[in-house]
Amino acid sequence: MRAVRFSVVTAAATVAALTAVTGCAEKSDAKGDGAVQVVAKDDSCEVSKTSIPAGHVELAVENKGSKVTEVYVLFPDDRIVTERENIGPGTRARITAEIKAGTYEIACKPGMKGKGIRQTVEVTGGRSAARSPEMDTAVAGYRTYVQAQADETLPKVKAFTDAVAAGDVEAAKKAYAGSRIGWERTEPVAESFGDIDPKVDVREDGLEDGQKWTGWHRLEKALWQDEKLGAEEKALAPLLLADLTDWQKRVGRAEITPTSMANGAKELLDEVATGKVTGEEERYSHTDLVDFKANVEGAEKSYELLKPIATKNDAALTASLDKQFASLNTLLDTYRADRTSYDFTSYDKVGKADRKKLSDAVNALAEPLSKLAAAVTK
Incomplete structure (x- = not known):
């Protein structure tokens, strides 16, 4: 967000x-x-x-x-x-x-x-920025990835919004976190449009003056704090689906460059640091570790696509990034049943010492990741 x-x-x-x-x-x-x-x-x-x-x-x-x-x-x-x-x-x-x-x-x-x-x-x-064939390959690969994430997200969102519209609190809770994974993996692309993110992913304390609160977090509050879905919440369900369908249709027209991919990877780590590690993002559902993992996966996808270029220019940097991504992923794996599951520990059960370990691992990755864009354009 x-x-x-x-x-x-x-x-x-x-x-x-x-x-x-x-x-x-x-x-x-x-x-x-x-x-x-x-x-x-x-x-x-x-x-x-x-x-x-x-x-x-x-x-x-x-x-x-x-x-x-x-x-x-x-x-x-x-x-x-x-x-x-x-x-x-x-x-x-x-x-x-x-x-x-x-x-x-x-x-x-x-x-x-x-x-x-x-x-x-x-x-x-x-003059345009010089593009090597490797850069074009990376951009094409990422464009395919973000479109696939949007396409795969829509059915999950529909399952969530159908449950909300039906007033089924428990079904909506089960579908909530999974409906957000594709969005969280590719959030910088979604944010690049400017108007979609405030509709679907804003928290209550992020509202601008006069802005109506809609989207995932408005429904998250109803489900976990209020534990009920009234007429207002039910009416927001089709709106969320419509806004995310708009996102899915527009992803293919997004401006994507090697530097936007590198900067986007860094932005995803910033999202982790300022919203997930702190527990602010999913303050009612405490599904922060699902978002956390999705952000890291999205950042790692950008990096893997850009790695052949960056390695030629700065092999020490990519060696550091390989090490820090592996370390952070290993740490995240300790909070879920298996490596294929998104059934993560509820974040309110993660103590201060463990949150500090997560924060330190994010910091260790963020520092070299901030240099990726420069390495790609050398």
Whole structure:
């Protein structure tokens, strides 16, 4: 879920962790290396260049504000070219993206709310980022993967929404977590459309002013906290199915590049760090470990497709990523009956010490994963 929100207590407790998890803390000064400098403050978004040559573009982001922020490069219709979430106060992030000629906006979102503070930039020239046959193969493979995930998700969603519409609480509970796996594996692609994620995957504390709460988490609350499905919840079931059918139809038109795949893998680890490890994402059902595993699987799929390219450019990086993915997956396996099952331990049964182990494993993977996009474009 893109719109990650923090309570005051949570924000204070997690800023330091976000720095490690998102790979934002950089000691080196990025000025003078050709990157577009983006300085995010609580009331401004300063961009060093408003005219950028097409191709591989690197943003060097520094958060000089007092709030956790997000930085986006957006198409004119608000579709996402690339993004980096959870950039803590006083930290930096580097974002590599493949951008074609056109008009775009760079948006900083202090507090990770609203439409953000925006600057228009022109990407000029007919030059496109160089694409090797291996890159084309990786993109084609990932496009097939995300479409398959959407196609396989719809029947599972229908089983869930049919149970909700019928008022069958127990059947809906059983179908809930499984209906989310394909979405969680490919969430960065779904979020790139801009309008679907707020309809289907927003939590109550992530709602914008005037936004009606719909989607999975609205029904999750009804099922596990209220333990009943009234007329309002039953009416939301076909809406969720319709919104996810829209997602399924639009996945094939998504903008996918090698850098968006690499950045998306990193975004999925950020999702784990800020929503799953904390227990905030599935706060009523406590099915966080199902989402956790799906996020990791999606990140690993992107990595495996890009690995032949990255290995040529940085073999030490891919060796580290192989090791850290294996370590995290081994740890996750201890919370389920077998490696083929998604019957994970309820997250409210996972103690603080074990959550710390999970967090440490995510951090260990997130650091090298933050370098994948740069390795792919060397």
